[in-house]
Amino acid sequence: MNEASPARVLAELVRALPDALFVSTCGYLSRDLQQVGDGPNFFYLVGSMGAALPVGLALARCAQRERVVVIDGDGSFLMGMNCLPLVGAQAPANLVHVVMDNGMHESTGGQQTAGNACRGVTAAMSAGGYPHALLVEDVADPVVREALGKPGPTGIHLPIAPREAIAPRIAPEPEELVRRTRKLIANNRSNHPGEVGP
């Protein structure tokens, strides 16, 4: 398999969903996302491994006009798997859950995660109640576009290559990340009144 670099995959995801809110797991994946072009629609976790999915789930349920994309790695996915049935039960149509899988904890030195256990990512998502769960090698694959056109929650499992370079740390202070994302969502809401939250 000719796996893509994480930077390229993230750039393609942002290009495919330019108006979405991205919530990214801690470590290198958030740093890679920042390199795509930082903005208020990117909410990076600098810690709290495994928390990206519940943050994104609540965000998707409380801001239903937004599309929310959770970026997990294989390590953080395994930590947060207890959330899959909750996501299935809450069934946010506007949530996309991406697992970028290089089979290792690369941010901490490349330790293996669960030794190929991630073969079951899409099966776990389906068992949790995601109506769509795809394993794809390329974001440009037409099945991705097709799945994103349907109501979610949608799971996408993407094998990726190890990194060739390490991106810089997250630049904005955590408080600023909160301030700017809250402002963006509030502005979007005032431009589209009438949203009802759960």
Added chain:
Amino acid sequence: MPPRETGAGLVDELIRERWDYFSGVPCSLLKGAFSRLENLAADEPASYLPAPREEVAVAAAAGAYLAGRNPVVLMQNSGLGYCLNTLTSLLLIYRIPLVLIISWRGHGADAVEHVVIGEAIPRLLDDVHIAHRVMDDVHGAVSWSTAKATETRRPVAILVKEAI
């Protein structure tokens, strides 16, 4: 007030103070509060997410706050161990206000699994700079936590010693 009415009254008072997003993991001491949350009417200005683990509830609270909601998380003190990192590396440093309703098992003689955390809980909260107080009356506890969480933009905790 009978215990169950106190739990429901606590939720009602929080909703009156515009806390509108609830999540948590149940404790028998908080049965009345969870019962009220499970029976929220569709037209009430609040919602409840039943979390599988306490760190999921706390992370969901952060996501809800991003969307403009005011979160509350209910748990047993055993759950503070599970979610301590989510509090320290997410809510505390991102400055997200949150009301924690924490039942205090093991503050006196109790089942053995509650003894260590029961003795340590006030110190644990002090050590990570989460302001806390024991719930005496519902109104006092809610108005204190509302003022404190809003003013500091940090999590605050109400410790519940008796069944509500």
